[in-house]
Amino acid sequence: MNKLTLTILSLLPVTILQGAPLPQGQGSQQMPPSFIEYLLRPKFIVMLVIGILVLVLLLTRSMKNSIKIPILLLSTFLFGIAGNLNINAFSSFSMHPSPVCAATKSILYGFRTPMVVTLVVISLLTLVGPKLFCGWICPLGAIQELIAMLADRLKIKRKKFNFSISQGIRVGLFILFIFLSGTALIHVVRGGRVIPVSIYDYVNAFHGLEFGIQNTLLDNIIHFLPFILTVGLAFVLYRPFCYYVCPLGLFTHVLEQVARFRVSLKKSKCNDCPVCIEKSPCPTVPDILKGSTLRPDCFSCNICVKTCPRDALVWGIKRVYRD
Ligand code: SF4
Numbered sequence: 001m002n003k004l005t006l007t008i009l010s011l012l013p014v015t016i017l018q019g020a021p022l023p024q025g026q027g028s029q030q031m032p033p034s035f036i037e038y039l040l041r042p043k044f045i046v047m048l049v050i051g052i053l054v055l056v057l058l059l060t061r062s063m064k065n066s067i068k069i070p071i072l073l074l075s076t077f078l079f080g081i082a083g084n085l086n087i088n089a090f091s092s093f094s095m096h097p098s099p100v101c102a103a104t105k106s107i108l109y110g111f112r113t114p115m116v117v118t119l120v121v122i123s124l125l126t127l128v129g130p131k132l133f134c135g136w137i138c139p140l141g142a143i144q145e146l147i148a149m150l151a152d153r154l155k156i157k158r159k160k161f162n163f164s165i166s167q168g169i170r171v172g173l174f175i176l177f178i179f180l181s182g183t184a185l186i187h188v189v190r191g192g193r194v195i196p197v198s199i200y201d202y203v204n205a206f207h208g209l210e211f212g213i214q215n216t217l218l219d220n221i222i223h224f225l226p227f228i229l230t231v232g233l234a235f236v237l238y239r240p241f242c243y244y245v246c247p248l249g250l251f252t253h254v255l256e257q258v259a260r261f262r263v264s265l266k267k268s269k270c271n272d273c274p275v276c277i278e279k280s281p282c283p284t285v286p287d288i289l290k291g292s293t294l295r296p297d298c299f300s301c302n303i304c305v306k307t308c309p310r311d312a313l314v315w316g317i318k319r320v321y322r323d
């Protein structure tokens with residue numbers, strides 16, 4: 001690892017320890033935290049630090065697997081596992097609200113501060129580099145990325161999928177969610193209030209990152225099955241939950257089209273060998289080569305940039321290299 005990475009990673013434990021809740025009586029118990037107080041929580045600061053670190057490493061061509069794997073493991077641990085451990089220092093790090101909840105509960109129940117801050121941080125990171133949050137910080141994204149790397153190491157052949165189909169399913173689920181939310185066709189009644197059922201509650205793989213056993217067998221199936229399926233399918237499909245299901249993935253897909261930095265093609269260097277298309281896990285590279293305005297999701301995994309034998313794919317400011 002280079003010096004910059006080591007320095008930034010060594011500062012993270014200090015920020016994390018600052019995340020320990022104050023002892024009883026020292027904190028303000030009455031007022032809910034404001035937007036700024038929430039934004040300044042160590043969890044979000046650590047997310048922004050990881051995002052900036054990744055961007056610098058990508059832009060300086062310093063990203064390697066020996067750095068990538070620890071960053072993905074760190075995100076998996078901090079934002080996916082640590083919240084289950086009942087350790088004070090990590091108590092504020094759990095992925096609550098999860099990206100799926102931030103996107104959908106805001107629509108169902110209104111834009112409350114935790115949801116808004118989560119969405120703002122994710123949006124900022126996505127607008128700087130394509131899916132910097134999804135690619136490097138989201139614990140479910142990190143787990144799927146690590147499994148894809150493991151599958152490559154084990155030489156498990158991954159199925160390339162058609163982006164139009166995955167996007168059709170992802171958009172279809174979202175439209176169904178909006179329809180059911182608007183009509184409350186399927187609902188529960190609580191305290192005399194009619195509450196529409198969210199379709200995402202039944203396909204949300206983030207629930208599997210909350211380890212608690214549920215009351216009934218059916219509840220356990222609903223809670224853990226999407227996560228188990230995601231993990232299993234991630235060996236044969238690249239990021240199945242992100243491409244086929246996640247509503248936040250859909251939102252960041254729209255935002256990433258205007259991201260400041262992205263993978264670009266230096267046409268003069270490209271000799272149309274298909275190495276980058278063959279080696280990359282995503283359905284995005286053909287559109288980068290064609291110079292399409294709208295691209296499928298790019299998770300900033302850096303594989304296409306690393307594998308191009310002529311350095312024709314580079315990280316750069318959007319539209320710099322459309323020669
Ligand atoms: S698309 Fe959803 S699950 Fe995938 S990385 Fe982004 S937020 Fe996480």
Ligand code: SF4
Nearest residue numbers: 282298299301302304
């Ligand atoms: S291979 Fe290239 S285009 Fe595909 S997700 Fe990774 S960085 Fe993005």
